[in-house]
Amino acid sequence: MLKSIKSNGVTAVLDHDGFNKRIRVVHYDGAIEKALPEIVAAAKEEEAEKIIVYAKQHDETGLAKQLFAPEGFLKGYYLGHPACVMVRYLTENRRQTDSYVKEHEMIEALYRTAPRLRSENKPDFTIRKAEANDMYQLSMLYKKVFRTYPTPVFDPAYIEQTMNENTIYYVMFDHDSLISAASADINPELGHAEITDCAVLPEYRGCSLTSFLIEALEKEMAEQEIFNVFSLARAASFGMNAVLYHSGYQYGGRLINNCYISEGLENMNIWCKHL
Structure with a gap:
């Protein structure tokens, strides 16, 4: 608000x-x-x-x-x-965190690994902009992927509400099954958008599916003349840069910029495991 x-x-x-x-x-x-x-x-x-x-x-x-x-x-x-x-x-x-050292150890370990090279061949799945009737499958996807989340994405009514309030979702289907999703929260007054709510089912992980969804969201943002796109996550500073880079998503020539990261370990685990 x-x-x-x-x-x-x-x-x-x-x-x-x-x-x-x-x-x-x-x-x-x-x-x-x-x-x-x-x-x-x-x-x-x-x-x-x-x-x-x-x-x-x-x-x-x-x-x-x-x-x-x-x-x-x-x-x-x-x-x-x-x-x-x-x-x-x-x-x-x-202000308190019980996992400060663990957060930094996770990010350091990630930087020590070789980044994954993303295939330029798009996955053989359907990618499209989500519609209102996708809210039930979206909520089920988030329930399967996330143990906790900082917004009530497990509630279909909340997802429908965000769709009506400047949030765009892109979804990926294997036939009729929703396997991955990502969204962009748009601030039309300021011309900004935040990439958020990224999820991939466990059996489809390791193929950088999220990067293709983010790419689709960026194209959508560019068409709406929104050129400042960023991602927020909750873990030690700049860890999201490492996560996106090592998942095959690199910033060169794209809209998405550096990430603000703070507050706890849970969502960094989510990003590390679910891209």
Whole structure:
């Protein structure tokens, strides 16, 4: 849910994510530090546990003084200029992780392995844009692939709702069976899109099927004149770059840019296992 605030000459666009108990400042104009009291107040009112700011380079130092810490970077986020993803935790529990060392060990091990070369031959499966009546098969796919997930993708009604709210799904079928899917959450006001909800059934893994779905999503984004596409995941910094690269998906000449990664090990396991 997007909300705009104006305070002390600053305009900021806030995305309230109630399911994940966080507020994201996805865009702003002016000196962001001047709007922080109102942003923090809005977060506490919504009982958010975390504030995320997509910070412009010249604001990183000022935000660091206000207890924000960097968690990643997004190339080209602000009309070709990078954004630093900076966070401030409002609760102690949200900040803690029991798997910090394990996260880094997983990513280091991934970088030590040779990247997979993706075949240029498209898989012999049907790839198309998802329709509303696919929501039941999509929910079943996510139930089979994910033990947990940060959004309620196990609920067909939620998937249908997102389809009606600027989320595009691409799906892959083996005859009538849905075997893989990926989606893009579009922010039409800002011209951004996030690649998310990627899943492949266990018996079809190891063929970089996700990369073909992401490629189809990127073409769709380009047709809609959306040229800043990124992926968010929850694990140690820049691990997603390694995961996508080693699964045969490389960034050269494509829209998708660097990834912001934070908060826990579960989804990094998902990406490592399910591409």
